[in-house]
Each structure stands twice: as C-alpha cells, then as structure tokens.
Amino acid sequence: MAQRLIAWIDQRFPLTSFIKRELTDYLTPRNLSYWWNFGFLAGFLLMLQIISGVFLAMHYKPDVNLAFDSVQHIMREVNYGWLIRYLHSTGASAFFVVVYIHMARTLYYGSYRAPRELMWWSGQVLLILLMASAFMGYLLPWGQMSYWGAQVITSLFGATPLIGDEIVLWLRGDFVVGDATLNRFFALHYLVPFFIVGMVIIHLVALHHVKSSNPSGINLADKDNIPFHPYFTAKDLFGLGVFLIIFCGFVFFAPEFFIEAANNIPANPLQTPPHIVPEWYFLPFYTILRAIPDTLGGVVAMGLSILIFAAMPFLDRSRIPGGARFRPFYRAMFYIFMVDVAVLAYVGSQPPGGLTFKIGVAATVIYFAAFLTLPFLSRWEERWLRARGLPPALQALLDSETEPKPRREAR
Amino acid sequence: MSLRMFICFISLLTAQAAWGEGALKDVEIDHSPAALRRGAATVTSVCLPCHSLKYLHYRDLLKLGFSPEEVTGLSMGNKPEAALLALMPPDIGEQTYGRVPPDLSLMAKAREGGPHYTYSLLTGFYQDKTGETNNHLYPSIRMPDILGWSSADAAQRAVLETQANEATAFLVWAADPRAAERKRLGYYTIAYLVLLTGLLYLIKRKVWARLG
Numbered sequence: 001m002a003q004r005l006i007a008w009i010d011q012r013f014p015l016t017s018f019i020k021r022e023l024t025d026y027l028t029p030r031n032l033s034y035w036w037n038f039g040f041l042a043g044f045l046l047m048l049q050i051i052s053g054v055f056l057a058m059h060y061k062p063d064v065n066l067a068f069d070s071v072q073h074i075m076r077e078v079n080y081g082w083l084i085r086y087l088h089s090t091g092a093s094a095f096f097v098v099v100y101i102h103m104a105r106t107l108y109y110g111s112y113r114a115p116r117e118l119m120w121w122s123g124q125v126l127l128i129l130l131m132a133s134a135f136m137g138y139l140l141p142w143g144q145m146s147y148w149g150a151q152v153i154t155s156l157f158g159a160t161p162l163i164g165d166e167i168v169l170w171l172r173g174d175f176v177v178g179d180a181t182l183n184r185f186f187a188l189h190y191l192v193p194f195f196i197v198g199m200v201i202i203h204l205v206a207l208h209h210v211k212s213s214n215p216s217g218i219n220l221a222d223k224d225n226i227p228f229h230p231y232f233t234a235k236d237l238f239g240l241g242v243f244l245i246i247f248c249g250f251v252f253f254a255p256e257f258f259i260e261a262a263n264n265i266p267a268n269p270l271q272t273p274p275h276i277v278p279e280w281y282f283l284p285f286y287t288i289l290r291a292i293p294d295t296l297g298g299v300v301a302m303g304l305s306i307l308i309f310a311a312m313p314f315l316d317r318s319r320i321p322g323g324a325r326f327r328p329f330y331r332a333m334f335y336i337f338m339v340d341v342a343v344l345a346y347v348g349s350q351p352p353g354g355l356t357f358k359i360g361v362a363a364t365v366i367y368f369a370a371f372l373t374l375p376f377l378s379r380w381e382e383r384w385l386r387a388r389g390l391p392p393a394l395q396a397l398l399d400s401e402t403e404p405k406p407r408r409e410a411r
Numbered sequence: 412m413s414l415r416m417f418i419c420f421i422s423l424l425t426a427q428a429a430w431g432e433g434a435l436k437d438v439e440i441d442h443s444p445a446a447l448r449r450g451a452a453t454v455t456s457v458c459l460p461c462h463s464l465k466y467l468h469y470r471d472l473l474k475l476g477f478s479p480e481e482v483t484g485l486s487m488g489n490k491p492e493a494a495l496l497a498l499m500p501p502d503i504g505e506q507t508y509g510r511v512p513p514d515l516s517l518m519a520k521a522r523e524g525g526p527h528y529t530y531s532l533l534t535g536f537y538q539d540k541t542g543e544t545n546n547h548l549y550p551s552i553r554m555p556d557i558l559g560w561s562s563a564d565a566a567q568r569a570v571l572e573t574q575a576n577e578a579t580a581f582l583v584w585a586a587d588p589r590a591a592e593r594k595r596l597g598y599y600t601i602a603y604l605v606l607l608t609g610l611l612y613l614i615k616r617k618v619w620a621r622l623g
Contacts, residue, residue: 030622072466072516072517075587075589076466076588076589082589083593086593226622230618231618231619231622234611234614234615234619235615237611237614237615238608238611238612238614238615241604241607241608241611244604244608245601245604245605245608248597248600248601249597249601251597252593252594252596252597252598252601253594253597255593256520261520261521261522261523261525262521264517264521264586265513265517265521
C-alpha cells in the first residue's frame with residue numbers, strides 16, 4: 001500500500017529521486033567535525049522561532065496601550081504561554097550564538113573561498129535579515145529597553161545626508177517611536193522570517209551544488225565522501241540533543257538571563273533609562289558606532305563592520321587550503337579577531353566615556369585592520385610557507401588534487 | 412538557578428561598587444510557602460494602599476496555599492477575579508507624592524539587583540541630620556518609610572527585616588508565579604533530553620561503525 005502510494009506520487013512528483021539525491025546519495029566529506037553542526041542548528045532555530053512566534057502572535061497585541069500587558073497575559077494566563085515566550089526570547093539569543101559560531105567556523109576553515117562565495121554571500125544576507133528581524137522583534141514587548149533601543153537605532157538613520165529626517169519619519173511612521181512604529185515592526189517581524197526561509201533555501205541549493213567544505217580545505221577524493229543520510233543525520237541529531245540540553249537549561253532555569261531588567265518596566269517616552277544598551281548580539285557593532293565621534297561616520301563604520309565580511313573571498317589571497325589549520329599567521333589573526341570582537345562587545349555594554357571608550361576605539365581599529373591587512377598578510381604568508389616547504393601531509397593532499405582526476409574506478 | 416545567582420552576584424558586586432557601602436544588601440530571601448503567605452499579607456495590607464499589583468488577581472493567592480476564606484479576608488471586599496489594584500486612585504497618588512507609585516507586579520525583575528533591590532529599599536531608610544527621612548538606595552525617594560525602619564531600634568529592626576524579607580519573597584513570586592511550575596517541568600525536560608541524547612549518541616556510534 002505504502003509502496004503503491006509512493007509510486008503514485010513519484011509519477012507526479014520526484015519524491016524518491018529527491019530524497020535520494022539530497023539525502024541518501026548526497027555525498028558529504030566524512031571528516032566533518034562538530035563545527036559543521038551549526039548550520040543544521042541554525043535551521044532548527046529558524047523553525048523554532050517561526051513556530052513559537054506564530055503562537056505568540058495569536059495572543060500578542062501590537063498596540064502601545066496593550067502590548068506590555070498582552071505579554072504579561074501570555075506569561076500568566078495563556079496555557080504554557082510562559083514556555084512559548086521563553087522559547088522565543090531565548091531562541092533569539094541562541095540563534096545568534098549558533099550563527100556567529102557558524103560564521104567563525106567558516107572564517108577559520110576558509111570555507112568562504114571558491115567555489116563557495118555565493119554561500120558566503122547568501123549567508124551574509126541571512127545575517128542581515130536575522131539582525132533586522134531581531135531588532136524589530138525586540139520592540140514588541142514594549143519595555144523601556146525596547147522603546148529606547150528602537151528610538152536610538154532609528155534616529156541613527158537621521159545621519160543620512162539631506163534626507164535624514166525624512167527617512168527617520170518614514171521608518172517610524174511618526175515623529176517618535178509610537179503606535180505606528182510598533183504596528184509596522186510587528187508586521188515586518190512576522191514577514192522577514194519568510195524571506196529568511198527563502199534565503200535559506202537558496203543557501204542550501206548552493207550548498208548541495210558545491211558540497212560541504214571540510215577541515216582539510218580541499219575536495220576530498222570520492223572514497224572520503226559518505227552519504228548524508230544516515231551518517232550526518234545521526235551526527236546532527238546527536239548535536240541537536242546536546243544543544244537542546246544547554247538551551248533548555250536557559251529556558252527553564254535562567255529564562256531572564258537574556259532579558260534586561262529595564263525591559264520589565266513598560267515603555268515610558270518621558271523617562272530615558274540611565275543607560276541604554278542594545279541586545280548582546282549587537283554590542284560589538286554598537287561599540288564601533290560609538291567609537292567614531294561623528295554620527296554619520298559612526299553609522300557608516302557600523303554598516304561596513306557587518307558588510308565587510310562579504311569581501312573575505314577577495315581579501316584572502318592565499319591558496320593554501322585548510323583555512324587556518326596550515327596557516328599559522330592567519331590562525332593567529334583569527335584568534336586575535338575573536339578576542340577583539342569580545343572586547344568590542346564588552347565595551348558596548350559599558351556606559352560611554354573614559355578608558356573603556358579608548359579601548360573601544362583601539363578595538364575598532366584592530367577590527368578593520370584585520371580585514372584590510374589580510375590581502376598582504378595572506379599573500380606573504382603563502383610565499384613564506386612555500387619557501388619553508390609545506391608539511392608533507394599537506395603537500396600530499398595538494399598533489400593528489402592538482403591534476404584533474406580521471407573518474408575513479410571502483411577498486 | 413545557579414546561573415541566575417551568578418548574575419545576581421555579579422550585579423551585586425558592580426552595584427555595590429557603584430552605590431557605595433552597603434546600599435544593596437545581599438540577604439538570603441526566604442521562599443518557603445509560609446513566608447510567601449506572610450509576605451502576601453504584608454503586601455496586601457501595607458503596600459496596596461499606594462501600589463497596585465495589577466497582573467495579579469485575588470484568586471491567584473489561592474495558589475499560595477491560602478484558604479478561600481483567607482483570600483476573602485485579604486481581598487477587602489473585592490471579588491476574587493478582581494486585580495490587586497491600589498486603594499489610592501492614581502491621580503491622588505500623583506498629587507500626593509508627585510508620582511504615581513509604580514506597579515509592583517514585576518518589581519522583583521525590573522531593577523538591577525532583582526529582589527535585593529526591593530529588600531534594600533525597604534530597609535534602607537534613615538534619618539539625616541535635619542531629621543528628614545531619606546533612603547540609601549534611592550536618595551530623596553518620594554515613598555515614606557512605610558515599615559518605620561529609620562526610627563526602629565535593633566530589636567524592632569530584627570522583626571522588620573523578616574517582614575521586608577517576606578514581602579520581597581512575595582513580590583518575587585508575583586513577578587513570576589509560574590517559576591515553580593517552570594522548574595519542575597525543566598527537570599523532567601532536561602532528564603528526558605539527557606536520555607534521548609545518550610541514545611542518539613549510541614545510534615550515531617552504531618551508524619558510523621559501519622564505515623570501519
């Protein structure tokens with residue numbers, strides 16, 4: 001019966017061949033480490049956010065007089081409303097953790113290099129969409145931080161030359177963040193995730209075309225590739241289990257960990273909180289914004305600090321495979337960059353001024369310097385490595401890859 | 412829980428540095444059911460004249476283990492479905508104090524330092540040199556020293572400390588009445604996930620063993 005049903009479908013829709021091509025016959029390098037688990041986790045979180053978000057939207061009211069109360073209604077009266085909301089609020093932070101690790105893995109292993117540039121760029125678009133969605137979602141609880149965060153960030157667009165004020169007005173739908181802003185942010189917050197889904201599909205189609213990168217950084221001989229299913233479905237599901245244990249630890253035992261105390265106070269346009277901080281995942285970029293004394297310059301620098309990742313395929317001129325593994329200088333730079341981002345994040349969480357401000361400026365300079373020196377460093381490093389003689393293992397890998405391989409006969 | 416405590420601890424440290432000597436008091440809040448009930452009685456009788464707890468209803472107090480008769484006693488003629496609203500209308504509060512006393516439903520989560528903030532506020536009143544009452548945590552606060560802390564002697568203060576502690580415990584409950592349910596479900600969920608993940612690990616090992 002089941003077989004006849006599948007046969008019926010297969011005549012009309014390529015179900016079996018699709019599963020075969022994309023899962024059971026889809027070849028994946030067998031040496032992928034757990035760092036390759038995070039794309040799958042990001043996909044899981046996207047689903048979790050969409051599902052929990054739809055249920056929240058059934059009880060939430062995007063109205064300045066009702067929004068804060070409706071969140072408390074969800075927390076107190078709706079069946080398991082607290083669970084849905086804490087899944088969603090913790091899920092947002094987890095999403096960024098997972099995506100940032102996913103990006104760091106790509107940077108470390110050089111997975112952005114040819115032929116995976118389009119994966120990297122579609123990922124860049126995904127990051128921006130995710131940030132937009134998170135930013136708009138943060139306004140919805142209508143707490144003090146929601147309100148003032150949105151007020152500050154939207155006012156940044158006022159730095160646009162000539163038409164700044166018009167843009168701010170257009171974004172907010174009012175002269176200040178108000179009911180019009182809340183309504184449109186709600187509408188867009190519900191819309192953007194579907195763009196994300198579309199972009200994820202593009203990301204995956206590209207992935208299945210170029211195949212996964214792997215820690216060695218070169219394309220492995222066919223014998224080192226294994227079908228995605230069952231090997232990586234099993235591995236990814238185990239990784240998901242580990243992730244869920246940590247995630248649920250936060251959801252059930254420290255759900256307010258990622259929620260600012262001030263956001264438990266209803267938005268009050270007349271009272272500015274003493275210290276406005278964005279969500280933690282924006283902190284590094286917030287520091288870069290504040291490090292430049294001029295508003296327009298700060299906004300441009302902040303925009304560039306996110307967009308500059310897209311230039312990585314051009315900036316990295318080295319042809320040594322394996323990302324940072326065989327490249328001591330790139331590796332050092334990677335770790336310096338990671339520390340630098342952490343410093344930027346810390347500075348972003350502190351009130352402006354004083355020594356922390358100076359550290360923030362220094363960290364901003366290092367941030368951009370890392371990208372801008374990369375073309376020179378990567379070229380020089382390659383020459384240096386070749387002059388010293390590549391490690392035999394790497395040389396062997398390179399040799400096995402340089403000649404165009406004839407189709408491998410089954411041995 | 413431990414993470415939350417860690418955060419409290421860190422924020423206490425930084426707050427202590429920022430506020431100066433002893434402004435935020437790091438006391439152990441007593442969350443036992445009896446303390447919560449006494450705290451509820453204190454808050455409804457002492458704080459409710461000025462403050463609302465608008466996200467709570469009198470019937471919610473049943474969950475603390477009060478009998479329906481006791482809840483009727485606490486509700487001062489209000490229906491069980493009624494919200495815990497301040498006896499003083501907001502405009503009178505505004506006129507009298509220059510500010511509507513803030514709603515207390517979420518107070519335990521709405522200040523840095525969490526519950527320690529409320530406790531320290533209640534026990535932070537003192538008489539300055541001119542005989543005016545003031546507050547260490549919130550200088551020139553417009554709220555009166557409602558427990559009479561600033562004029563109490565050591566023996567009276569011991570009683571007031573317990574009272575402030577219990578009132579704070581009640582406010583912690585009021586800010587998150589689902590906390591106990593959440594944690595209970597959390598233990599089951601994590602136990603289930605650990606089991607499931609262990610099994611997934613075995614499956615993964617078994618599947619990968621085929622590769623040799």
